[in-house]
Amino acid sequence: MKIQLKNLDQFNEILIRKGLSKAAYSEEVGITRSAGTRLCNGQTLYFSPALAVKTAEKLNVEFDDLFVIVKAEEKEVTKK
Numbered sequence: 001m002k003i004q005l006k007n008l009d010q011f012n013e014i015l016i017r018k019g020l021s022k023a024a025y026s027e028e029v030g031i032t033r034s035a036g037t038r039l040c041n042g043q044t045l046y047f048s049p050a051l052a053v054k055t056a057e058k059l060n061v062e063f064d065d066l067f068v069i070v071k072a073e074e075k076e077v078t079k080k
Contacts, residue, residue: 001069001070001072002045002046002069002070002071002072003046003049003052003067003068003070004045004047004067005066005067005068006066008042010066012040014059014061014066015040015059018059018060022036023036025058028058029051029054029055047067052066052067
């Protein structure tokens with residue numbers, strides 16, 4: 001299973017409303033600026049469970065309002 005944002009625009013709007021730049025968000029949640037920028041721009045789609053929880057806490061929003069848990073793509077297993 002993977003965790004991704006429900007809505008990228010909503011996420012960035014929340015950052016603005018909280019007065020956080022992408023760099024400040026990155027610092028708040030303990031990730032590199034480049035990782036934060038990739039998340040904020042939608043270049044990285046999935047959040048680790050720890051980062052998703054920390055993000056929700058730092059932004060003071062409910063986890064389920066910001067994120068959705070999706071099933072990982074099932075890969076066909078071939079027998080040799």
